Amino acid sequence: xxxxxxxxxxxxxxxxxxxxxxxxxxxxxxxxxxxxxxxxxxxxxxxxxxxxxxxxxxxxxxxxxxxxxxxxxxxxxxxxxxxxxxxxxxxxxxxxxxxxxxxxxxxxxxxxxxxxxxxxxxxxxxxxxxxxxxxxxxxxxxxxxxxxxxxxxxxxxxxxxxxxxxxxxxxxxxxxxxxxxxxxxxxxxxxxxxxxxxx
Numbered sequence: 214x215x216x217x218x219x220x221x222x223x224x225x226x227x228x229x230x231x232x233x234x235x236x237x238x239x240x241x242x243x244x245x246x247x248x249x250x251x252x253x254x255x256x257x258x259x260x261x262x263x264x265x266x267x268x269x270x271x272x273x274x275x276x277x278x279x280x281x282x283x284x285x286x287x288x289x290x291x292x293x294x295x296x297x298x299x300x301x302x303x304x305x306x307x308x309x310x311x312x313x314x315x316x317x318x319x320x321x322x323x324x325x326x327x328x329x330x331x332x333x334x335x336x337x338x339x340x341x342x343x344x345x346x347x348x349x350x351x352x353x354x355x356x357x358x359x360x361x362x363x364x365x366x367x368x369x370x371x372x373x374x375x376x377x378x379x380x381x382x383x384x385x386x387x388x389x390x391x392x393x394x395x396x397x398x399x400x401x402x403x404x405x406x407x408x409x410x411x412x
Contacts, residue, residue, distance in 0.1 A: 223366035223383060227332045230364070231260035243330075256284055259328035261319050269308040273301060273318060277325065286327035295321045299347065313344035320348050324355045333365045352376060 228234045230241050232248065232255055240247045248254040268276050273296060281287040296303060299317055301310075310318065316336060323331045337345050353376065356363065363376065380392045 223368075224334050226383070227260055227334050227364065227366060228262065231255075231258055231262075231332060233260070233262060257329040258332065259284070259323045259326045259330070260332040260334075261323065262334075263315075263319070266307070270306055272304050272306055274303040276307060277322065280322060280326060284326040284328060288325050288327060292321055292325035295325070295351070313340045316340050317344060317348055317351075320351055324351070324359070327359065328361065330362050330364065333363065335366055335368075337367070349376060 225234065229236060232241075240249070242248070243254045243257065246254060248258075268279065271279070274293075277287075277289055277292045281289060293303060296318070299321070301314060301318055301321075307315065307318070316339075320333070320336065323333070336348065340348065352363065355361075356376075365376065378393070381388050382392070383389065
């Protein structure tokens, strides 16, 4: 999970991996194979750029069927089941959803794609506590079942602790630190200080 302040390059990193941006240099590799050499690898990556959505006037069902054309493993039954579970109407237009409901739908769409790599850019930004808990619970359930990998950007590490096992710290558009959380937990030490009062 990349963590950094705003403007450090988190969104640019995801858009580059998803081929929304052309690279000035370097390569994006999956299992040591460049996605430019084998374009089928791009169907293993799911990224939804909310800044440039072209389907805001479509219904949730229409959006799902559009993505079904791009992802051969897309599971429409799973999508409709999850939408019903979270009370999102199939025939409602995307633009009519609240920000929280849009975030929840985007996660459902990503999960239903059955892509091996799901890229989420600040997925909990602006969500209320209840929706955030629903989204985290949904992701935890599906990661266990489907065994896909999540790459989540955030500037708030605390809210993602239940989901992540590795953290990359970005600074000035460069990875400055790479932490394995299990290693950190094993080496962490708790200190308790007792200070004198000014009595």
